[in-house]
Amino acid sequence: MSGRGKGRGRGRVDTLENDDDENLTSALTSLSKLSVVENVPTGLGRGRGRGRSNDHSEDDASQKQKSSSSSSSGRRSSSRGRGMVPRLIARRPMTTTEQYEDVLDDDKLSSLGGRHESALSVPDAEKRSSSDDHAKLIDDMNPALVDSLQRESEQNKQPKNITMKLESRPGIGSCAQEKFQVASNFYKARGTPKDAYLYTIECELLSVRAGRTHPILNYEEAMEFFELVAQQLSASVSPTVSNDSYTSTFTASTVSTLSSTTNPVSKQPMYFDGSHLFYTIRNFPDIEMEIERSHRPENCRYRNVHVSITKVKDLKLFLMANSKEQMDQQILHFFETVLKSSLYRKNYTRVNSSFFLLSRTQPVDCFIPAKNFYEGFHITMKHIHAGLAIQPKEKIGVFHKPKHLLEFLEEFFQQDIRDNTKFWQNEFLRRQAAEAVKGLKVKLDTGNTSSNGKEKVIKDISAESASNLTFTLPDGDVINVADHFATANRRKLTYPYLPCVLTRKYKKEDPTTGDKIEFFEYFPIEMCFVVDKQPVKGTLDPDVISKLIRIAAKPAPQTFNAIRENMHQARHELQEQFDNLGVEVAENMIKTEARIMPTPTIEYGNTSINNVMNGTWSPQRFVRPQNITNWGCCIVTRRPHRDAENIVSRAIDTLYQSARQLGIELSYPAYDSMPNVVNPNQLQEYLEFCEKENFELVLVVLDSKNSEEYSKTKFIAERLSGGILTQCVLMNTLKKINNQSAQMILMKINAKLGGLNAQVDLKLFQAGNGGALFSHGFPVMIQGLETNVMAGQDSILGLASSFDPSATSYTMQTEITSNPNIITNMIDLQMQALKTYYKITGEKPKAIIFFRTAVNEHQMHQTLGFEYRAIKSACSLLQQDYEPKITYIMATKNHATRLVATDKRFQIGKSQNVPAGTVVDTAIVDRSRFDFYLQSSQGIQGTSIPTKYTVCQDENRLSADSVQGLCYYLCHGYVRCNRTVSRPNCLMYAKLATDRARAYMKAAGNYIHNYRQKSVQAHMPDILNVKRQFVEDFEPTDRKKTTDENRLYKTMFFT
Incomplete structure (x- = not known):
């Protein structure tokens, strides 16, 4: 039924979230438009020092001239203590990378080399350390070089399409404590494929x-x-x-x-x-x-x-499939298209690249109302060392239950909604219902009408019932939906007091006036049936995802049995297509040799651990414990638990005992009244009090994970104040605290206070240039780059860089980027990291080991080409002859490869995963690249995902054993736990940096919302004034506030 809508009930229901308040990335992006100081890469300018906006193109010419001088002064005024806190940029000014883009051209770099001074060797008169033997950094570059490079790059502000060939494999690793055989989820494809x-x-x-x-x-x-x-x-x-x-x-x-x-x-x-x-x-x-x-x-x-x-x-499939070179992506696309289109024709339900045979499988018991989830598989084609291979992987898919729409909603809300008129009168519940069914495809049962049996997509639920929702007939009469079906269709509605679903909204020209008239198509809820085979789209709630993972988690052998069953069924369905192509697929998975890498020595204050068993060990006395004598504690909650203070007090006693074991002298809180119960609305006032009391630490107890109070705490403590160290902990954790959990909390606290928990001996790897990495006189900087991607929003990148000989302590930088695959501001980031390393250690790293989360395989060459050259350029811009050896490695767990030991002796723990330290670099790796799989941690739940490493460039000329051992060693010593982690620590810290930046943005968005409310009351002209007032009051991203005056300097506060 369609017609012109009247009264309420027309148009789409708003989503539950307020986009203006929750789209925090967008909010801060707009915020930064207010003030841009050229080349202040960590955020907005401060106070009257803010530059002009870059929003208007007509101002560009004059702005460029002004920015050159303002950038120099801006850098001088904020040079002290850079790089130790997150760099939070929303809409950045022109970056150094853009200004010096042609520096990425090696020929131009060498031709311009004589025109700039050595920034790493010229002393800075304003900032001298006690050791005058070391030349100090300066923040100003040669103005002639700046002007020259700005002019040369003026016509090209976008990343150049530079590609580089990936590093070839130097050989196969041989270092091993033990060797054993593993099966992997690859099925070799043989034969002579037709063209x-x-x-x-x-x-x-x-x-x-x-x-x-x-x-x-x-x-x-x-x-x-x-x-x-x-x-x-x-x-x-x-x-x-x-x-x-x-x-x-x-x-x-x-x-x-x-x-x-x-x-x-x-x-x-x-x-x-x-x-x-x-x-x-x-x-x-x-x-x-x-x-x-x-x-x-x-x-x-x-x-x-x-x-x-x-x-x-x-x-030419035969020639290309048997080539030893990297296979053309078009060939892989051909085979994948054959697989996926053929399976779709065999009644498989396709969801992206996964397939589910819903008609032949039973749904798994699901705790999500109105949802089922099915087991299926993901399938793709790979070109590996053994040749072409099909790679299936088990997959779980969540689908909407096919049933009457009324029953669907009743199950969703777990209550009767047919006879409950109060339910539909509640606007909040109606919106929830509309959000639950939005996008669902329903089949209509309208009786003897043209719409009967048709499928429609729900766009909204009307605010009015079928008996109140009216529309205009062609003769001009007005009729409600219930009466329309009772008269025209001779079908009286059973529930006329229930709302209708909106399935179509369109405009049509009035033949008499020529005006565009808006029409709406509604159908009563009772006439709709949810169509089957509809996957749930979008992102599920994190708690739901966590529960699904626990339900779907299987020991590795069971996972591989499910893969075999799926592949057996798929091979049967695809056999005809394989015969047409002249391809034969093996019945068994590919098996290959795996090696268990030796473990590193972990040094503590009073002992060393030489044999790490199954990726875990017991913490000992810290190398450099930090005493805590003046600290506070509060419980942030809106609903105080009657026994909350006693629970926290008992937990403090446990912390006190555990601290003595780790070498930390921990006093009790500064005031006998602590822990204090603090309402979230009073949190800022309380933390300001803690700052005035010069507390070394504030223990903040929260009710739940990912709460608004968490982001608010970190934002106030680390951005709005002069720098307060906080340790957040859940009330549930303190209720069941024991010595082990207390030690983990103290590990985080010690790192935040600038202490050193443990250090891993990395002095094992011999570089080809004659110097041993990590040895005395050969400093090395380890870096990790992580990107945090959110759908529909700009991504956040985090760069963690080590600043001590053992690569244990890290600084962090964060920045918003629109392209997570190519970091266009890499020169700025790298220059800042190098300056910070030099300021803290007094040395320049002779080697840089750079880890990055991997991009898609077809983008690797371009990403490497831009970022690797940017790192080289940053070094040359700081000092003309400064050329550290760079090893650039991509690491990812976003792949489908799984491993299981064929010998039960190597199936470790309840989940029967391969042992920690397992490395595979034969058969299932790429033919032409230097890549390998490493399972560095011991999987506890489900089948572990090994990390895939691809060495893209290696100027240090490390052997296969050296690279694999280094990657494994760097997975030890993470400050948050006494276990190996699945990726190198630098990537884990970079991930924490992006999470912290996201928390800042969430809290900042709430502050902007509060100021928006004030602007309505004060009749301020526009939202820009609101945001300007916000910046002037709180300065959330000001560099000087968060480095020179911030006590978080030289601490890993983000852990």
């Missing part, structure tokens, strides 16, 4: 219309449409036809005939990717055709469709 041909298919149905983000047809509709095209294409073209173009027209009768007489899938297989490419093993000419469709989706205004098919490329 294939790549075509593009172009038509309006598969294109994205202006102003839209998706094609007219979704994946299922596109696959159905292509079947029609394939039938007509097979019937129209002779196998011996020439490659000249061909034109044909088809009608509905032709379609009917073809459907009954041909089977193109088996006779002439074609494989469509669901977008605009398809492959076939038959060579067709280019074709233009007209297709008359027998039916069309509602959002499609086309009936007769023009289709253009053009050949793009011949694929």
